[in-house]
Amino acid sequence: MTEPEPKPEPGAPATAAVSDLTGKTVILTGAARGIGAAAARGAVAAGARVVLTDVLEEEGRRTAEALGDRARFVRHDVTSEEEWQRVTDFAAGEFGSVDGLVNNAGISMATFLADVSVEEFRKVLDVNLTGVLIGMKTVIPAMRRAGGGSVVNISSAAGLTGLALTAGYGASKWGVRGLTKIGAVELGTDRIRVNSVHPGMTYTPMTARVGIEPGEGGYPNTPMARVGEPHEIASAVCFLLSDAASYMTGAELAVDGGWTAGPTVRYVMGQ
Template identity: 50%
Template sequence: MTMSLDGAVAIVTGAARGMGAEHVRGLVAAGARVVATDILDEEGRALADDLGDAVMYRRLDVTDADAWDTVVAQAEEAWGPVKVLVNNAGIVMFGPIESLSPSDWQRAIDINLTGVFLGMHAVVPSMRRANGGAIVNISSTAGLQGYANLGAYVASKWGVRGLTKTAALELGPDNIRVNSIHPGPIRTPMIDGVSLDMVKSQPIPRVGEPEEVTAMLLFILQDATYSTGHEFIIDGGTIVGATVDVPDT
């Protein structure tokens, strides 16, 4: 059984660049009509212009509940009920717990976790009108394990993982699947300036590409129709374990 994306109405957050932009391109190629949202207006409009009539750009601060309602209403007015939501927007805050400011902590939680809640909260009535749909929340390997100096990011991404499971339980009867994707290091602006020496010890010793995450997204939407509430990991093997050098004997 597969889910057709031909003509499906989708909303993607954090869509102006990086993984979000690639997700928009992949959805359009699969036949969807996409509301690409972000706060990076220039880049978002350029993406929509490049992809044509199947995409419209709308500014969206994912922490603004009223703005979410507006975007969903605009999607419905233009194309009909929303079938797909990709909660992709996110930020990272660096620093140890003792020096991370409360305001930076709160900003990460507001965007990475509350933004996901608000997106689902806003879109569920529309998905019911569409007789079902699929929500994919972009978490991280930081939603599966700890990382030093990334306390706010880790907490928010674990929260996304748990919220995904609760939503899957609640929305299954409405024919709405909810899953999370957990990328490792992916070549996006978010990792600019970050040391990537860690990838050398992965089973696949390289940084991932945005289109590889999009391929996972499309698999979840189109083919993984009996999966809900689960983690789909795309990390080059980051969290598989550690290699131990065998001592000379």
């Protein structure tokens, strides 16, 4: 079944980033739509050359074509070591280096812990966690040749706290958080920074299908009382890719409207 396209982001800027990425080449997975597409738009607007990857080939090509000469699309299954090597070689061959990696590709299944199947659990971990491991491992030699780089792993607010119905998804995002810190510790002297971004509920095709709506007051579960917009997550991603974040590694950047900060006033007051 085709997922519904989200409505345009209210008040979204034409570009998502103010960080300078001039001269950098970035591989960005899960970039056909949603947060990945917004991050690709922001990175190109900030001066980067971007290789967008996704299993959604038609949408991915459209997204890349709309970004002009500094964007390319490659169909990519992030669970395949061979395809990761192909994407990395393509980026280096096409643009001369690999300076940034955004591990954004992911899937989600809403299932209670008592009901989740082992097959379902493994499938989510394979894409969301093993895919991140393979991506990081594959780009290390290219980033070392470039003199350093920045890896941004998209975790989730569900990787900072427990969230019902996310046995596979939440576990994978906690794993991404941990893998990020291990990468930061091991790769710091190579001038390769590794950080994680933890989006809260964000208005994307994935959330639109379950009735999430954007706009003020539309999501009272967060202190800001609304869901996030893809460009807001993308701005954080582009900042971490840029030299403006040159002394940040192993960091967890929550972009969640305050959701992980604690219960809302409305909840505390019993309203």
